[in-house]
Amino acid sequence: MAALWVEDGVYDVDSGYLAGHGELAAMVGSDQHQAFIARGCGHFLTPAHITVEHDHAIAAGHSLLVLRERDAFLIHRVTAHHWPLTRTPDGWRVRRRTSRILDGDVFAHRLLAAGVRGEQPHRPAGADDRAARTAAAGRPGRAS
Template sequence: MTETDPGFEYRLQVLEQRLRLLEDHNEIMRLMYSYGPSVDSGLADVVGGLWIEDGVYDVDTGRMAGRCEIENMVRTHPHQGFIQQGCGHIMSPAHITVDGDAAVAVCHTQLILRRPDGSGYQVSRVTANRWELIRTKDGWRVTTRTSRILNGQEGSRAILASAFRQGDAVPR
């Protein structure tokens, strides 16, 4: 492959596109996987910074609109209680689809809590998650994260299935 080869420019363009996709996947994974350590250590500003300014975190237990509400969730009693008790937000590998400057990632998460008597840990909840992201001037950020507990309901299964259906809307 030399610069005088007629297919050189095309192959170079294909390689650049593939590299860009790998870099996008890596940046999205780093962003998503920073959620657990930052929320478990109580770094509200880091958690909020994962979202765009008017981003949404829609959990089956409540909906937070905007960075301020997301940051406040980290500061409130239920979450601070989890931290003081001992907790871990654990995420499975994500199925990521990038389409230009937008992306969708689907995964499972577990909230693992230390037992009050200190005798170990237990899984408190397992959820289906859909992360909708956009590329900003500061890198990838979350626009909407939808999380539903996996309790047999169609909505949580639909979130997981949305990873495999192009153009699926966010299940409610």
């Protein structure tokens, strides 16, 4: 999964902040992520809205994280995503993925709106940024 990002790519999710191939690969190999896989899970992504300009693109869309709980599959979260991409000699790669759970936070909606316009999102003043706090505290992020 890390190979889909540029070497210094960022995954900025509400539950953590990951930078570079090493942190991305560590998240996928983490006990929590592997436990999700072992018990049954899936990410379902909606078709993305993509704006391409030369060797750069911005994609935006939603995802559902579905986890198996006993004998049923339940939606664990619905998330908004904003993906700046760059074309490399090896194909398109992710520069950054910013993801926020759709729980009423204004920033999650701004991610989608900016993506549809082909723009970078603007964080509202005073917005809750759990990912930035996690990074500032020096704690590795967890993402799903």
